[in-house]
Amino acid sequence: MAKATGTASPRERYRSQVRAEIKERAWEQIADAGASALSLNAIAKRMGMSGPALYRYFGSRDELITELIRDAYRGLADTVDAAAKDGAGLPELGHTLRRWALDDPHRYLLIFGTPVPGYHAPDDVTTISSEIMSALLDASAKLPDDSPGPPGSPESPDPSSSPEQDFEQHIDAHRQWAGDHPATPAELHRALSFWTRVHGVLSLELAGHFTGMGFDPATLFEAELAALLRR
Structure with missing residues (x-):
């Protein structure tokens, strides 16, 4: 029903917020050490997540770079x-x-x-x-x-x-x-x-x-x- 009315579900909103935070942390990493040093595991640690949990939002480093x-x-x-x-x-x-x-x-x-x-x-x-x-x-x-x-x-x-x-x-x-x-x-x-x-x-x-x-x-x-x- 949420998709039919054009309104995101709570689950979709949460996923969008987590993805946005991951990208924000990625930009901070890039500012500190450059894009070649980008690490999903380091971002996960900064966010208090496990590596596998973060990979549910971005399947690889390259997928995150592409989004950025x-x-x-x-x-x-x-x-x-x-x-x-x-x-x-x-x-x-x-x-x-x-x-x-x-x-x-x-x-x-x-x-x-x-x-x-x-x-x-x-x-x-x-x-x-x-x-x-x-x-x-x-x-x-x-x-x-x-x-x-x-x-x-x-x-x-x-x-x-x-x-x-x-x-x-x-x-x-x-x-x-x-x-x-x-x-x-x-x-x-x-x-x-x-x-x-x-x-x-x-x-x-x-x-x-x-x-x-x-x-x-x-x-x-x-x-x-x-x-x-x-x-």
């Missing part, structure tokens, strides 16, 4: 989607990504940092990440296309193709990652460049590689966004 990755990707995708619906352009989406990363560095590093040894994420995780890329492609499409024309055209007097043009032809021929988005090759290139350079700066910043270099990472991030837009 899904939650992290879902949180980022929803944040980016909300900003896009508010009219955010590519630079604003860049700042949205950075704020999310700084607010949740362990979630960011779980999905964009060093892969967990021996772990392989399921395909549906890629589907969630494609929502983020779709928002970036939409924002990229709203910017003026200032890429040079085909070799030999007035916009591109040099008859030889440039590395950028070569790559855009290549990326247009391998655009499966963009789904059915109607982005032009230049828009695909811009969105992908945005993705790689933004995450490059963020990953270095969150891993502490700018510490002691004497500059503000926020200033570098702003400069990278400006350079992308000038392209």
Whole structure:
């Protein structure tokens, strides 16, 4: 009857609460020692449970990691989607990504940092990440296309193709990652460049590689966004 009315039973509510606490303890472990050190038995001990009892909620370490990755990707995708619906352009989406990363560095590093040894994420995780890329492609499409024309055209007097043009032809021929988005090759290139350079700066910043270099990472991030837009 509970399922028929859309109301969870006491047993289902209890299971949901225990799973949520397990994930909370997992994030604490990841913050202390990294995802590769995640231990269900250690979480069970922290919660006053036996190992076998906890395995009734998550069947393996990889199942728990998958749930954490899904939650992290879902949180980022929803944040980016909300900003896009508010009219955010590519630079604003860049700042949205950075704020999310700084607010949740362990979630960011779980999905964009060093892969967990021996772990392989399921395909549906890629589907969630494609929502983020779709928002970036939409924002990229709203910017003026200032890429040079085909070799030999007035916009591109040099008859030889440039590395950028070569790559855009290549990326247009391998655009499966963009789904059915109607982005032009230049828009695909811009969105992908945005993705790689933004995450490059963020990953270095969150891993502490700018510490002691004497500059503000926020200033570098702003400069990278400006350079992308000038392209």
